[in-house]
Amino acid sequence: MRPNGHIAALLAVLFPLALLAGCGDATEPTADEAGEAALTEAESVPAGPVSERKVLVLCYHAMEPGAEATYDIPTEDFSQQLALIHEEGYESVLPSRIAGYLRGQNDLPEKSVCITFDDGPESILTRSKPLMDEYGFTGTAFLITDAVGGEGKLTWDQVRELEAAGWEIGSHTACHEKPTGIDAARCVEELEGSKAAIEAEIEGECLALAYPYGLYDASVVEHARDAGYEIAFTIDRGPADWTTDPMLVPRQMVVNGNSMNTFGRWLKQEKLHLEKIDPPVGERVTTTEPTITAVVADEDVPVDGLEISRDGNPVSYEADEENRTITMTPELREGANNLRLNYYGDPRREVSWVIIADPS
Numbered sequence: 001m002r003p004n005g006h007i008a009a010l011l012a013v014l015f016p017l018a019l020l021a022g023c024g025d026a027t028e029p030t031a032d033e034a035g036e037a038a039l040t041e042a043e044s045v046p047a048g049p050v051s052e053r054k055v056l057v058l059c060y061h062a063m064e065p066g067a068e069a070t071y072d073i074p075t076e077d078f079s080q081q082l083a084l085i086h087e088e089g090y091e092s093v094l095p096s097r098i099a100g101y102l103r104g105q106n107d108l109p110e111k112s113v114c115i116t117f118d119d120g121p122e123s124i125l126t127r128s129k130p131l132m133d134e135y136g137f138t139g140t141a142f143l144i145t146d147a148v149g150g151e152g153k154l155t156w157d158q159v160r161e162l163e164a165a166g167w168e169i170g171s172h173t174a175c176h177e178k179p180t181g182i183d184a185a186r187c188v189e190e191l192e193g194s195k196a197a198i199e200a201e202i203e204g205e206c207l208a209l210a211y212p213y214g215l216y217d218a219s220v221v222e223h224a225r226d227a228g229y230e231i232a233f234t235i236d237r238g239p240a241d242w243t244t245d246p247m248l249v250p251r252q253m254v255v256n257g258n259s260m261n262t263f264g265r266w267l268k269q270e271k272l273h274l275e276k277i278d279p280p281v282g283e284r285v286t287t288t289e290p291t292i293t294a295v296v297a298d299e300d301v302p303v304d305g306l307e308i309s310r311d312g313n314p315v316s317y318e319a320d321e322e323n324r325t326i327t328m329t330p331e332l333r334e335g336a337n338n339l340r341l342n343y344y345g346d347p348r349r350e351v352s353w354v355i356i357a358d359p360s
């Protein structure tokens, strides 16, 4: 069922109000409190969308014929991946359109992908874009602003060339430091400085951010929002959809050696919907053995049918069928961890998030 224009317009007005109301009382919350409230809110409340769409966001780096390094993709593989996207009838969309969708302001095509590139290698312009042009796809370049013009990197003239061709230019911060490993002032400087540096060089605005190493916590998210970003990308797993927080949009990292079978499955799979995640996404934990609970919201998913892992290590869990709740106590390492949940049914479903453990 699809709401008519009036309802969509109403949702567009009400959704931001609902988020504000979600922050609680009239006193000004601290940055951390506000960040956690917003994250929890977006996990549990549908984002007032105009439709129930999903979008697979792909994360690439450099491209080179016959590439061998993990993050360099052989141009011939990229070419096959683009051909499949095209054959399956997907359109390419840009971050601003996804941001508008997640805020109930516009729709997405029935089948869409978003093609992004991190770190600003020159091959975006010289190798990736020409292949994308054959299908009329546009992409997004996330720049490390201090690296622009460096060896093997895009120059500002080349960045402007991408923008003129309809690409969006986003920030991947100024220095590419781990945003969860630096103090707040430094993090703000990285986020604000890189946005200003890009906007001084391009025509448009820099509204999209890709967190370096896909790392975030509630404070980093809050700093990104305060810096004026409208959408921010992680490298969490699974597609984004109407339930996704615009400041935590997952991206599928494409690495050298991913088969076409794997790539095809990414296009088709759905988000695994969890509710009442506790501790909430973005909250740092003070132990390396936290107990994590969540409710499995997808009715097609048997609660005991999940595969859970922490950075590739299997995690066992208890399933409470009646309440559709899962409970686990993964062994975390100090610092960043990725908790990943898969359902290998039909459709396949996947979700993951970052948990920062500060045991000291």
Ligand SMILES: [Zn+2]
Residues within 6 Å of the ligand: 118, 119, 172, 176, 212, 213
């Ligand atoms: Zn990067």
